[in-house]
Amino acid sequence: MEFGPFLLLAxxxxxxxxxxxxxxxxxxxxxxxxxxxxxVAHGAFFMLGAVLAWFTAQWVPGPPxxxxxxALIVCPLIVGAIAAxxxxxxxxxxxxxxxxxxxxxxxxxYILEQAALxxxxxxxxxxxxxxNIRLQLPWFGYSGYKLAVVAAAIIVLLxxxxxxxxxxxxxxxxxxxxxxxxxxxxxxxxxxxxAGVFAMGAGLAAIAAVLIVPIQQAHxxxxxxxxxxxxxxxxxxxxxxxxxxxxxxxxxxxxxxVISTFFAPTLAKIIATLVVALVLVFRPQxxxxxxxx
Amino acid sequence: MAAVILxxxxxxxxxxxxxxxxxxVDFVLKEGEIHALIGPNGAGKTTFVSLxxxxxxxxxxxIHLKGRDITKLPAHKRVKAGIAYTFQITxxxxxxxxxxxxxxxxxxxxxxxxxAAAMAALERVGLETRAGQIAGTLSYGHQRVLEIAMGLALKxxxxxxxxxxxxxxxxxxxxxxxxxxAVVPETTVLLIEHNMDVVMDLATRITxxxxxxxLATGTPEEIRANRAxxxxxxxxxx
Amino acid sequence: xxxxxxxxxxxxxxxxxxxxxxxxxxxxxTNIARIMVLAIYAMGYNIAxxxxxxxxxxxxxxxxxxxxxxxxxxxxxxxxxxLALIAGVLAGGALxxxxxxxxxxxxxxxxxxxxxxxxxxxxxxxxYFGSYTRGDEGIVIPRAARMxxxxxxxxxxxxxxxxxxxxxxxxxCNLALVRSPFGRxxxxxxxxxxxxxxxGYNPFTVKLAALTxxxxxxxxxxxxxxxxxxxVGAGLASVQYSILPMLYVLLGGAGTVLxxxxxxxLMFYLIDYASSVTDAHQxxxxxxxxxxxxxxxxxxxxxxRARAGARGAEWLP
Numbered sequence: 001m002e003f004g005p006f007l008l009l010a011x012x013x014x015x016x017x018x019x020x021x022x023x024x025x026x027x028x029x030x031x032x033x034x035x036x037x038x039x040v041a042h043g044a045f046f047m048l049g050a051v052l053a054w055f056t057a058q059w060v061p062g063p064p065x066x067x068x069x070x071a072l073i074v075c076p077l078i079v080g081a082i083a084a085x086x087x088x089x090x091x092x093x094x095x096x097x098x099x100x101x102x103x104x105x106x107x108x109x110y111i112l113e114q115a116a117l118x119x120x121x122x123x124x125x126x127x128x129x130x131x132n133i134r135l136q137l138p139w140f141g142y143s144g145y146k147l148a149v150v151a152a153a154i155i156v157l158l159x160x161x162x163x164x165x166x167x168x169x170x171x172x173x174x175x176x177x178x179x180x181x182x183x184x185x186x187x188x189x190x191x192x193x194x195a196g197v198f199a200m201g202a203g204l205a206a207i208a209a210v211l212i213v214p215i216q217q218a219h220x221x222x223x224x225x226x227x228x229x230x231x232x233x234x235x236x237x238x239x240x241x242x243x244x245x246x247x248x249x250x251x252x253x254x255x256x257x258v259i260s261t262f263f264a265p266t267l268a269k270i271i272a273t274l275v276v277a278l279v280l281v282f283r284p285q286x287x288x289x290x291x292x293x
Numbered sequence: 294m295a296a297v298i299l300x301x302x303x304x305x306x307x308x309x310x311x312x313x314x315x316x317x318v319d320f321v322l323k324e325g326e327i328h329a330l331i332g333p334n335g336a337g338k339t340t341f342v343s344l345x346x347x348x349x350x351x352x353x354x355x356i357h358l359k360g361r362d363i364t365k366l367p368a369h370k371r372v373k374a375g376i377a378y379t380f381q382i383t384x385x386x387x388x389x390x391x392x393x394x395x396x397x398x399x400x401x402x403x404x405x406x407x408x409a410a411a412m413a414a415l416e417r418v419g420l421e422t423r424a425g426q427i428a429g430t431l432s433y434g435h436q437r438v439l440e441i442a443m444g445l446a447l448k449x450x451x452x453x454x455x456x457x458x459x460x461x462x463x464x465x466x467x468x469x470x471x472x473x474x475a476v477v478p479e480t481t482v483l484l485i486e487h488n489m490d491v492v493m494d495l496a497t498r499i500t501x502x503x504x505x506x507x508l509a510t511g512t513p514e515e516i517r518a519n520r521a522x523x524x525x526x527x528x529x530x531x
Numbered sequence: 532x533x534x535x536x537x538x539x540x541x542x543x544x545x546x547x548x549x550x551x552x553x554x555x556x557x558x559x560x561t562n563i564a565r566i567m568v569l570a571i572y573a574m575g576y577n578i579a580x581x582x583x584x585x586x587x588x589x590x591x592x593x594x595x596x597x598x599x600x601x602x603x604x605x606x607x608x609x610x611x612x613x614l615a616l617i618a619g620v621l622a623g624g625a626l627x628x629x630x631x632x633x634x635x636x637x638x639x640x641x642x643x644x645x646x647x648x649x650x651x652x653x654x655x656x657x658x659y660f661g662s663y664t665r666g667d668e669g670i671v672i673p674r675a676a677r678m679x680x681x682x683x684x685x686x687x688x689x690x691x692x693x694x695x696x697x698x699x700x701x702x703x704c705n706l707a708l709v710r711s712p713f714g715r716x717x718x719x720x721x722x723x724x725x726x727x728x729x730x731g732y733n734p735f736t737v738k739l740a741a742l743t744x745x746x747x748x749x750x751x752x753x754x755x756x757x758x759x760x761x762x763v764g765a766g767l768a769s770v771q772y773s774i775l776p777m778l779y780v781l782l783g784g785a786g787t788v789l790x791x792x793x794x795x796x797l798m799f800y801l802i803d804y805a806s807s808v809t810d811a812h813q814x815x816x817x818x819x820x821x822x823x824x825x826x827x828x829x830x831x832x833x834x835x836r837a838r839a840g841a842r843g844a845e846w847l848p
Contacts, residue, residue: 038640093825098640099586100824103781106774107824110817118811228651231644270655277648280641281633346729372731384726386719397719400712401731407712447731 005139010258016146016215018253019153020208022246024226025233026157027204029245032234034177034197037096040105042205043227044112045083049075049206050127050218051120057127068130068214075210076203082112083202084195091198092191109223116220124222129214149211156207157246160200164242173197228269229256232276238285296323299481300451305344305354314340316505317354322451325478329496330485337505338485339381342453345483346378347371358451372401377449381456381485383436385443387429391420394428394439398446414446418472434465441469445476452476454484458491470495493517534710537788541706544789545699552691562803564691566795567698568755569779573791574705575623575748576776581785582709583741584721586639588773589646592630592653593746595768596622597753602763603663605676612679616754623750624743631742635735650773657765669764677758684759697755698792701748706788708744717741718786749776778816781823784832793831 028042053071060067086108094100133144164170176183176193184190205226216222233252237244252272259268300322307315314337322328330338343349345356347368355364363371372378386394396411404410415421418438423431428439437457444452454473458466466488473482473495486492492499492513499516501508509519516522551563572594579585600622601615610618634645658666677684684690708714716737719727724734757763766772776791783794798819805815827834 038644090821090825099643100828102586102588102640102643103777103824104821107817107820110813110820112817114811114813114817117813231648235644264659266655266659270652270659273648273652273655277633277645277652280645280648281636284637284641348725348729367733369728369731369733372729378729380726380729384723386722386726388722389715389718393715393718396712397715397727398730400715443730 002139005137007258008137009140009142011254012142012146014254014256014258015150016253017256018250019150020212021226021229021233021253022249023153023156023208023211024205025230025237025245025249026160026242027201027208028230029234029237029242030160030204031198031201033242034173035096035194036098037091037101037198038098038105039198039201040102040227041086041108041112042201042230043223043225044109044116045079045202045223046205046209046226047116047218047220047223048079048082048112049209050213050216050222051116051220052078052206053210053213054120054125054127054218064128065130068128068210071127071210072207076206079206080199080203084199087195087198088191092194096194113220113223120218120220122220124217124219126217127213143215145214149215152211153208156204160204161242169196228273232272235276236279296325298322299324299359300345301357302345303355303357305341305356306352307340307344307349308352313337313505315344318502318505318507320500320507322481322483323498324481326497327473327477327482327484327495329492329499330483330502331487331489331492331499332502332508336502338502339455340505341502342378342455342483342485346376346453348378372447372449375450376453377444377447377451378453379440379444379455379457381459383433383440385428385431385436385439387427389428390424391415391426391428391431391439392424395442395446398443402447404448411446414442417445417475418442419468434461437461438465438469438472441472445472445480449480451481451483454482454486456485456487458486458488466491537706537710541702541788544792545695545702548695548698552688552695557687560687560691562799563796564687564694565756565760566799567694567792568752568759569775569799570792570795571698571701571755572749572752573776573779573783573795574701574788575745575752577780577785577787577791578705578708578717578748579742579745580777581780581787581790582714582721583717583738585635585738585742585745586643586777587646587742588643588770588777589630589634589648589650589653590745590749590776591768591770591772592646592650593623593627593749594753594756594772594776595650595653595657596626596746597750597755598757598763598767599657599664599753600750601754602670602672602757605672605758606670606763607663609676612677612684612758616679616751616758619754619757620747620750623753624747627746627749628739628743631739635738635742647770647773650768650770654765654768654770657768664763664765667765669762669766672757672761672763674761677761679758685761690759694755694759697751701751702788702792705748709788713740721786774816774820778820778823781828781830782819784830784834784836787830787832787836790830790832797831 024046028039031037031039052075056071056074057064057067060070090104091101094104129145131145135142135144135147164173172188172193176188176190180190229252233248234245237248256268298321302318302320305315305318305320318341330341332338340349344351347366351364355362357363358374358376363374366374392411395414396407399410399414400407412421412424415424418441420435420439420442428436431439441454441457458469461469470491476482496513498511499513500510501516501522509516509522511519555563576590579587597619601619604610604615604618605612630646630649634642634649637645657664664670674685679693682689682693684693716727716732720734720737728734779794779798780791781794782798783790783792802812802815805812823830829837
């Protein structure tokens, strides 16, 4: 293949990565932005979404599209419920003290991975795509499903944005973000908001996982990379800024597609992690955020 | 009184989001005096002493200690240079013993042996019998005294006290006044104080701060007689 | 005096470990040697986290520095194990110092993430240079290279005694450190950084020094681990090995000298036992972390010290 089409392919792959990453990272960003919680178990929620999608595909009869549709609705709900439970049972009791919360979510990560290993097994398992359309471009054929993933991610993110900006639930969340105590004084049930936000964050990761699992296969350790990449995206985009997160996801996703096509993926990851560390040290507001003093 | 100048601030300024907390203040502190800083709430007193101690960097202006420019010096180096600051809200190490609290101050100035120097610092304020107690379990008054003991244990040339008598009982205030009188003239004292009896009783000079600027400076008698001060401050109950 | 009581307690623990050398059955004998080496790592972690309040998620980088610093030297350069051990210690300290220079500009959650990222970069670097490190598969260090002077580290008995010696040195240095004036300053930094600054201490310098000492301990542990057990692999520098010392310290008691050893001992056997009855040993680790932060954030010795606080065990360093 010539360079031009090769680059186009790399960019399209990068777009798929970016879309899924944007979903996953916006969940992490939402939780950090509103609750100030760094959720290390976020990748485990992602993995849980994928593993549950596999179970759904096993249990729901009929064509793959039906099972997939069911998974797309049920898996985020289940994962969200687990997250809400974890929030109420653990994080709330820690009073969201930052360091204790991180340690607790590390524990949660171990527990969820172990649960997946015990119930799902150590093997990677495929989930059939809901449809198989191949788009024939002049230079190469491309999976129509991958493009559908991009479209779906955009729709979901638009939905999240609408909820945050234009609904009462969104208003309540933003009020809680600004000042927890004042929100409580105004009769907002902060505990419920937190549980809801934590569930929503995990649910977003689960949606991303359900979307990606026909491409990537489900595996109990698959949460590591999305977690790391989400961290990178959220930090480079500016902690807690949803818009920054989206821009960074696009940037990282596209460059990941391009870089890992041309360079060794390990080297790309080394550079990315170092960049994140240095951004946190020298520009904690993120590359796109503005400094507030 | 042609006393030597210990500290001199010139054009000292710090704004917070447009609020002029300290605005172009010129200020002179003479060696060996007890200088009281008074003014209504929000006048910028704590910000001003925070600029002197280096807790907050100045936006413009200069600070000289014994002729040496310390404007850019970080807080911990200013402590080494002789400026000690005691906090408005008591900040002793609640989980450590009273002894450890003072020992931290003593060893910071390199005193040796630490134990003897720390015990001496505690004796000075009458806390020597409580050396082994966890500081967080002390009464409020004793914690304030411990805070002052930590400042004194640094053997500073300038001791800044931010509302030291706040929340103290009458008897404790008397003890406090004795402690302060005993440290001058080796140590110069700058104190922010709301209790006018303490101010008039202790201070050799007074500076009145209002809206981030100096309204007046003078002896207690001069300040009492100053009409502008009366209007802005003394006339109102605070 | 409190000082003598504390010293007696620690010497007693060391004497007990020496007695176990003659009494413990072979299986436990090997386990305890391993636990003592890992406890050095946990002590190092505790100096940063328990005493100075620096919660790092990247200590595997420092353990790995010792492990690979020593391992690569004996494997590729035929260096003497003694030299490699020293190199490992220094590698841990130097890397901690370098990371600290950058990471200590941040605090709290940002510090945790920065250290995590540095450790991740280190782990990936080991994989990237797979031709030297053999990546996940790791290097097996031949028996001939594991001679510490005339001491054969592949011999069970010798290994135990060397582990005990290193552990004893680390423990007593730890005790001396936390009872020294500098130890007091470390605790002061943990308790109230702003207050300490206003007593004339530079927070950055104090934390950098503590982190470097922590790195020396981690490097020693990593180097000893590789030389004693003859294996150097990337898995030992992965994020799990950053969590491990944190778990030990949280269990045994952060900010106590014996806590890291106690935590390592209990956790090692807990996981060992869990592995024998079920394959879900990761669950034990996860549950332990959650339960500890929820119900016993001070750990075992920390809780004992706090309970007996007014009179009794407050001398426990």
